[in-house]
Amino acid sequence: MFALVDCNNFYASCERVFRPDLNGKPIVVLSNNDGCVIARSNEAKAFGIPMGAVAYQYEELFTKNNIQVFSSNYALYGDMSARVMNLLSQFAPEIEVYSIDEAFLQFDKCDYIKLDEEALKIKRVVSKSTGIPISLGFAPTKTLAKAANRIAKKFPERTNGIHIIDTDEKRIKALKWLAIEDVWGIGRRLSQRLRNIGVKTAFDFTQLNDDWVKKKMSIVELRLKHELEGKPTLSMLATGAPKQNIATTRSFDHNYKELSILQERVSTFASICGEKLRKQKSCCNAIMIFLHTNGHRKDLPQYSQNIIIKTPFPTNSSIEIAEFALAGLAKIYKDNYYYKKAGVVVMDITPESKKQFSLFANSNPKHAVLMTAMDKLNRNMGNQKVKLARHDLGRTWKMKQERLSPRFSTNLKEIITVMA
């Protein structure tokens, strides 16, 4: 039996934990640079604000209806997520942290009759210890657990945020209710294709022929079909497995033309990638650098390019990754364009312990010592306090974050004060 635990309106709920006065009030949380809406409380959803709404186009609606607007505060959300996941891991032998606000739990040989009691207990503990409301869906497969969770969320009065699919009747009922586009793994394109042939619900999808699904769609959709039929094809994935790609990409607050500014940005992104690599004890063997102009500005000439640099040796040194990234940047940079976004992605990742030494070129061994010291200082003093010399220390590259809440739980200076 799988359970999918999902935090309700996670970012909005995090903002509420330290601001109980916001309970019952509409809240939206914005993306980096305060660009678009990435989370909404139920009250905000009721105003018809869609996911991804462009913030400035809704400014009037926000003001008129006293909707509380927050810049995204990842220090707060990351910390709250870790607390929730830590609590959840106490309830099941296996946990897969699927995203910042979701986790799968697997219960072996459990007594189905007691599942509802267990679910209530999980809900109570998480709510009491963190203040975050959650919904739980139980089912024999991960895809059905997702569906069960959706039902729990959709009908909170009836389900109390808990739904268990433990009989075939309940499974069929759920599948008939679930629209095809709401099935986990069926996105915009596929749902349109399926609707064109008359498949409107998850149940309709399960009525298709296996061979047809595999031939006309792919093995992914066939697996999905089996999952919906109650035959597990997806297993729990190890949480904390090293990533295969690590990216650091940002949109800029303005459009920039000068190479020197892009060099500084790319070098900083490369350095952060190095830090992430060292954190998971990995090295990369290839680095991709990309540049984009602002695609929304139809009045300006557009340019978008990327380049992959194969490193001559595996490395996780921020200095070396930045050097390779800058060499790549020099190859793709063209003047006369206004750039809005750039990024560095480290690829072909291998474990640090399995470094293959090359005959001719190797990672500078002095860097390892230096990077360890740099990471330690940054851990103790706060992120990005110690940087490479080419990073512009005089300029603070701040994202537009005009409505940032305090880092209540991770920064002593911003900790909440309780008045007696």
Add this chain to the structure above:
DNA sequence: TCTGGGGTCCTCGGGCGT
């Protein structure tokens, strides 16, 4: 003026060796 960031997996087609 202003439109996010970070991942995964699969398919397809070309190059290449047998």
Add this chain to the structure above:
DNA sequence: TCTGACGCCCGAGGACCC
């Protein structure tokens, strides 16, 4: 030596997720 069939590997692109 040439040719076709086949399988493997790899990169690009597309689909999906939060």
